Amino acid sequence: MKSNKLGVLLVNDMVLFPGAEIRFEIDNLEQRQIISVAEATEEKEILVVNPIENNLDSLDITMLPTVGVVASLKLKMDIPNGKTKIVLKGLRRVKVDSYYLNNSYYEATTKKLVKRIDKEDEAMYRDILIKGFDKYIENVPYVSNAIMAQLKYVEKLKEMTDMIANFLPISYDKKKKYILESSPILRTTMLIEDMNDDIKYVELERKIEQEVEKELNDTQKEFFLREKIKTIQKELGDVSSKEDEVERLEKKLRSLKCSKRVKDRIKREIDRYKNVNSNSPELGMIRDYLDWMLNLPWQKYTKDNEDLDAVKHVLDTSHFGLEDVKTRIIEYLAVKQNTNNLKSPIICLVGPPGVGKTSLAFSIAKSLNRKYTKISVGGINDEAEIVGHRRTYVGACPGRIISGIRKAESTNPVFIIDEIDKLRKDLKGDPASSLLEVLDPEQNSKFSDHYIEEEFDLSQVMFIATANYMEQIPLELRDRLEIIELSSYTEYEKVDIAMNYLIPKNLESHGLTELEVQFDEKAILSLIRNYTKEAGVRELERVISSLLRKIVKKLLTDKKTAAYQIDTKKVVEFLGHGKYEYSKPTKVDEVGVVNGLAYTVFGGDVLPIEVTSYKGKGKLLLTGSLGDVMKESAKIALSYIKTNAKTFGIDFKVFEENDIHIHVPEGAVNKDGPSAGITLTTALISLFTNKKVSSDIAMTGEITLRGQILPIGGLKEKIIGAKRNGIKEIFIPKDNKKDLEEIDKELTKSVKFILVDKYLDIYKKIFK
Ligand code: ADP
Secondary structure, eight states: OOOSOEEEEEOSSOOOOTTOEEEEEEOSHHHHHHHHHHHTSSSOEEEEEOOSSSSOSSOOGGGSOSEEEEEEEEEEEEOTTSOEEEEEEEEEEEEEEEEEEETTEEEEEEEEOOOOOOHHHHHHHHHHHHHHHHHHHHHOTTSOSTHHHHHTTOOOHHHHHHHHHHHSOOOHHHHHHHHHOOOHHHHHHHHHHHHHHHHHHHHHHHHHHHHHHHHHHHHHHHHHHHHHHHHHHHHTTOSOOHHHHHHHHHHHHHHOOOOHHHHHHHHHHHHHHHHSOTTOHHHHHHHHHHHHHHHSOTTOOOOOOOOHHHHHHHHHHHOSSOHHHHHHHHHHHHHHHHHOOOOOOOEEEEOSTTSSHHHHHHHHHHHHTOOEEEEEOTTOOOTHHHHOOOTTSTTOOOOHHHHHHHHHTSSSOEEEEEOGGGOOOBTTBOHHHHHHHHHOTTTGGGEEOTTTOSEEOOTTOEEEEEESOGGGSOHHHHTTSEEEEOOOOOHHHHHHHIIIIIHHHHHHHTTOOTTTEEEOHHHHHHHHHHHOOOSSSHHHHHHHHHHHHHHHHHHHHOTTOOOEEEOHHHHHHHHOSOSSOSSOOOOOOBTTEEEEEEEETTEEEEEEEEEEEEESSSOEEEESSBOHHHHHHHHHHHHHHHHTTTTTTOOTHHHHHEEEEEEOOSTTOOBOOTTOHHHHHHHHHHHHHTOOBOTTEEEOOEEOTTOBEEOOSOHHHHHHHHHHTTOOEEEEEGGGHHHHHHSOHHHHTTSEEEEESBHHHHHHHHHO
16 A cells, blocks of 8 residues: 555654664554554655654644655564564655644655755865864764764765764754755755864863863972982982981971970971981972971061051151051051950952052051061962962972961061952862951961961961952952052142152162252153053152162263252153153044043043944944943943934934944953943934034943933042043033042042933033
8 A cells, every 4th residue: 555645753852864773662652553554555664753842742733844854664573561662764854745633643745855966066065074074083082983984985965964964973953953954065064063163172172181281290390300309419418317307307396486286296297207218209298398387487476566656657658648548557556455356457458550559568567567478369260379289289388378478477467468359260269268268357367278287377467458450359358358449649649749758769769869859840740741641650650760760870970960950851851752641632523422431550541432323224333342331331322312312303213224333442452341321322412413522521420221320430530531631521420429529629620520310411411
């Protein structure tokens, strides 16, 4: 009996490719019926299809694909568990004409898929596929190359693609796609893509492995080199005998101030040292450990200077301003004297580079009469850098905390942890949580370094952390720190610092006196404006010192002049023309260009935003190294304008018929932060209404979808940047009013501030 309809066997989780075989067990009634109907025909054919969606409880006709594979029943065998085992061989891919429901199962009529391929194309794609597959086998270690031999005998591209697709270790869903794609050429491109993805993945894996191995090798290498040096020293007779060494260690232990527990531990290690064979690599390891244990300041305190006035005096003579920090230190001392509570606060100084964070921490140590030690945790991604490696690890050593303490030679130093905002978190662990243990007063009296293994009391240490950006300090740490913000200096403050601190300090270090060199105020202002661009005064100090170097040379070589009065002319004579122009040349007012304000490492700066549009379909293009927050701001600004197009007198059609391009120039620095919203909005409105915005205006503030304006950070820095660029009027969020009031009047006097809380206020002021 021959029928033109075929029974449809639905298969989940498995894909039958033409030319391949699948075997599985069937147990339900419908499947049995389909098989027995097929069995009764001469060809024994059925149609195998994979439903479009997986794991459906109930199936309707829309879930059946338009392409399937006709298969012939090769074997049917009843097995003892009541199930039936069948083997199907895939014959050809067919197009399904229609499906029919025959009682409880589907039948289908099918059509041949005819895809003619040009002979040359076929040969070319075949070649591409074989080369691609060759590369794949070579690079991906977990696939066998046995299939290569079989492929040689396959001539047709369509068969070859099916064979490879069946072979690749890809997901069921991906395999399904190969069945549905009737063009062998497109299947070839799909295969090449999938294989390349796999190759890339394997390459990445290999790279990571190599890096890990390299790091391991570096420490191992160091260890072996050290051992070698020791052997050479021994050969040369440079090493004292073991007995002498033991005697020396024991003597050191006798005078070491530490707990009994630590003493016992060291004693035990010295005993081990005595007994270990002189050629054993363990000898060196025990020796290194003893070296650490005997040199740590277990109980070595310095006495704090308790004269509060004297402390204040030291801080004032080294640093201008910074009253918050100075007061906090004095308060700490006062409380300590009053309560005898020895727990130290954990201060974190946050601010731009060069505003005096590290040098102030150093002065604090000096003023308290404490020792001083500094570590930087910038870029650290490994916990072991903080808490050390276990001794079993080749080349192990203590972490940076214990190393810092050893350098300080005191149990209660001022301990600076620099760049706490640049800690990284990755596969190797989370150094921030280890630091947390170090800084937590509840836990740090029993700090345990993995190498040292004995508890070390860190509770008397005064930790001072420093950071550039508050937002980047890991959250869990931020909670524990007493954050004190240091902001950029204004020009007036910089002049003050130069006059009273930097110049006297540098005159002294260059062996000069005020009688020999005097600066006039204009000269200092010129150094600040034309030779530096920074939030702090580090660069300024560098130029002053460079100027003084030149004067020293002049005084020595040119005996005629005994004193120098430094004015602006002399500055140019000694240093050449400065590299910065104080005020940028006034720009012309343009449509679609508006000045924003940014908080940068230089303090603050004007950041013009440009927008333009051209015929298109409403796409939004963003360029200029924008971060995610700024990209979102751009989308919000555009949505807000679209929603209120009528209010702004914009024809909605312009959004549909044009593409919009937003660009933030000013070099390729990464720009991010939520304060460009209103600038973006204004630039867009200026573009759509073809109205110019004055380049004397700048603005900063985030916008919400409803046009509310949200407050921003770094106001002082932004105002400094705006003034430097000759801005005359600044729009700022109303919620920043308090910050504005706190800023030095000297800084705010020649600029007009407009406080706004709704975008419409800006619109009315600028465009109406
Ligand atoms: P930071 O750690 O914030 O990057 P530094 O502490 O290294 O900055 O300071 C850079 C230089 O500027 C130091 O020589 C410091 O003495 C000087 N300096 C910074 N702020 C002040 C200030 N308020 N008064 C006097 N000198 C300062």
